[in-house]
Amino acid sequence: MTFKNTQEYAQQLDQTDPLNKYRNEFLFPKVNGKEVIYFTGNSLGLQPKKAKEYVDEVMTDWAELAVEGHFKAKKAWWDYHERFAEKLAPVVGAKPSEVTVMNTLTVNLHLMMVSFYRPTEKRYKIIMEEKAFPSDQYMIASQVRFHRLDPKETIVEVKKRQGENHFRTEDILQTIKEVGEECALVLMGGVNYYNGQVLEMETITKAGKDVGAFVGWDLAHAAGNVELKLHDWNVDFAAWCSYKYMNSGPGNASGCFVHEQYQGKKDIPRFEGWWGHNKERRFLMEPEFQPEPNANAWQISNAPILALAPYLASLELFEKVGMPALIEKRDKIVVYLEFILQEVARKVAGDFEIITPKERGTQLSVFLHGQGKDLFNYLMENGVITDWREPNVIRLAPAPFYCSFEDMWRFGEVLKGYFVKENLESRD
Known part of the structure; x- marks a missing residue:
């Protein structure tokens, strides 16, 4: 043109x-x-202009209904987060059951690593890109130390070639192959925050799975920006913030993806909380955790409604366009x-x-x-x-x-x- x-x-x-x-x-x-x-x-x-309207709606419900807003508000608070699944799933290429909205990005990545970083004596290494966004570097290193491992021996960084400004897919694949059976997790940024490069997520995911590792993605700069097919690519987990391309407001709630193959399981390592418990039995106050049959099982606390309101307003635009x-x-x-x-x-x-x-x-x-x-x-x-x-x-x-x-x-x-x-x- x-x-x-x-x-x-x-x-x-x-x-x-x-x-x-x-x-x-x-x-x-x-x-x-x-x-x-x-x-x-x-x-x-x-x-989005509609964001204030949605926040004001919650404020009005709070003023007029107080605690009854949990069940009697037009958009009842107790299942407010469930309104996101159908709208958010097409944005990241997932099934509605595979996505949820909770916490913030690095918190969700920590929670995902509880489930998907399971180091053993033989399989313990994590592959990531060099100079990842600092929060990812801190998060991964702290998880490694939590397992009483040495980050210098555990974290393998894929580097750019001398004089180049981008990552080469063949170098990432070669690193995965070389680490091989020692690789427990591949966790990278789907879009590099510094140079804007979109990594070949499908190819990298397959390579990680081929050596028996879990594969997760930080999609902070990808969600709402690039085509994603998380379910079809067989990604194990992913998380993203909502305040960049998804226009939900500063520091707002994070989206999270967990592949359906891990849902409905009681034995998966997971930090558990009330809002991840079976919705139909939640108010029976039972002592034993029964996970929701979808990604909501990773919810811990009840949803921050005031934070979710502008995200919902933005997602309605994504659904429309x-x-x-x-x-x-x-x-x-x-x-x-x-x-x-x-x-x-x-x-x-x-x-x-x-x-x-x-x-x-x-x-x-x-x-x-x-x-x-x-x-x-x-x-x-x-x-x-x-x-x-x-x-x-x-x-x-x-x-x-x-x-x-x-x-x-x-x-x-x-x-x-x-x-x-x-x-x-x-x-x-």
């Missing part, structure tokens, strides 16, 4: 974009009186953003490099050769909300739900303005 770097052309793309109308379903911050160009859906998605339509727009808008970056580089000799490989979702990570935080600060001051990762990478994530093609063009004009200013100042 031949693109043009003009406002008129960008507006034409928006006019033919079937998702453009959903931009009006979200609230945009403003800088200098203008709506921002928002590139940080990979960090915190924008607020569907992941195929979001992915179709994602691919087009990211390619257009890449074109704009190349045009700016060509016209003003901007010294930057896209380090995100073609296996990608919404995010482009841009390496700024010779540039520091001055460029980042300039973008922020001029209404381009992006984020910075050391040493000098800016991540751009045009979420297809609410970003427009005209936003990409406007961003290019702001970026060009910075380099023009820099060139003029260097001559003085």
